[in-house]
Amino acid sequence: MSTLKQSDQEERSTIMIGADELADCIDMASLIDAIEEAFEAYEKGDATMPPKTYVDIKEHNGDFRAMPAAVGDSAGVKWVNVHPDNPQKFDLPTVMGVVVYSDPETAYPLAIMDGTKLTRFRTGAVAGVASRHLAPSDASSLGLLGAGQQAHTQLDAISNVIDLDRVVISDLDDDAITEFITAESHRTVDIVSGSPQDVANCDVISTTTPSREPILKREWIKDGAHINAIGADAEGKQELESDILADANVIVDDWEQCSHSGEINVPVAEGVLSEEDVHGDLSSVVTGSAPTSDDTDITVFDSTGLAIQDIATAELVYESASEQGLGTSIKLIGA
Structure with missing residues (x-):
């Protein structure tokens, strides 16, 4: 990984990158590779x-969460909140995020960008890696399982690493399923509505619901x-029957986070x-130091999200954004 850095001769500035421009800066195949390289770097x-x-x-x-990291030539922090009352009280999302991206050598803030959509993309990409x-x-x-925004990025990422011929989607909201199928109609893969049991009968499964009661049963798997277990993000949330986890090869992104608020927390x-x-x-797993699984093993990846x-x-x-000339440059740091 190599970061484009501003030369000493040019006036330094910070790029502000909003959600719409951020989407224009994401190529899912490249992002999957970048996420995999980040996990390799962390292991090494x-x-x-x-x-x-x-x-x-x-x-x-509510609460705020600070997630800092340095990876290779990159460093930064995501500042993200969880305020469950926001939609009803203020017509705002429950979760919002901002990422400050800095030059490790000088500490200059190179960019401030939307962290909400960024999180959506990287969550899809890590399921692609797994x-x-x-x-x-x-x-x-x-x-x-679940037809919300994350379902779209799960499909986008997984279709980049697996040659899919069929997608089954299930949700409590029939309208959400219809909207999902319509939005993804440009794909050549066959996308159909189904029950949770139909979802469970697939080769790869991604769960993205906020459920506090198990939905998928062991006998269906x-x-x-x-299985990419994505939805659980707080204590008490659970999408998979515990017997699935007991019988599976469970892979976590981070034990402490997963045991506290991931799929395995219950x-x-x-x-x-x-x-x-x-x-x-x-x-x-990506470096090959974990025990291998064979094609008869059930595997579960518990994803809570890492900095x-x-x-x-x-x-x-x-x-x-720098290459395309996107974003708004501002003079954030004074002399």
Whole structure:
């Protein structure tokens, strides 16, 4: 990874990159590769990622989270919130984010960019990385549990690493399913509506719901299936029956985060799963140091999101915006 840096001769400035321009800076295939390289760097000790820091704002039923990292020639921090009352009270999203992307050599802030859409893209991309390494070799079907925004990036990413011929999508909201199928109608793959059991019968499955009760049952999951568990992001959330995790090779992005608020948090709290039961983390999978899985093993990737993913994505966005002349340059730092 190499960062485009402003020369000493030119006047330094910071690029402001909004959500619409950020989308124009993302190529999913390149992002999947960049995310994989970030996990490799972390495994090899070439990346720094302090623990995520939480700032509780109890009087407003919310919190802020700071996620800093340095990866290769890139450094930055994502400042993200979770305010569940926002949609009803203020007509604002529950989760919003901003990324500050800096030059590690000088510490100059090269860019400030939308972190909400960036998170959406990198979450899809990391499922692409996991699916590339963990899905059965003959995988051809994708099941999507949940028809929200993340379902689109899951499809985009996984279709970049697997030759899909069928996609099954399930959601409690029939209109959301219809909207999803319409929005993705440009793809050559066959996309159909189905039940959670239909989703569970696919070769690769991505779950993106906020459920606090298991939806997918162990008896529905076939041998060799790979599951990207994306939806659980807080204590008590769970999309997969605990027996699935007990029988699967479980891969985490980070044990501490996953055991606290990922898909495995409930089985861990119940004593069904411990750190010793985890097959490995994604860094060890992409570098080949984790035990291998064969095509009869069920695999589950528990994704809670890491700062190295954000900064690897921010690097691509910054470089693309610079090359295309996108964003608004401002003089943020005074002499």
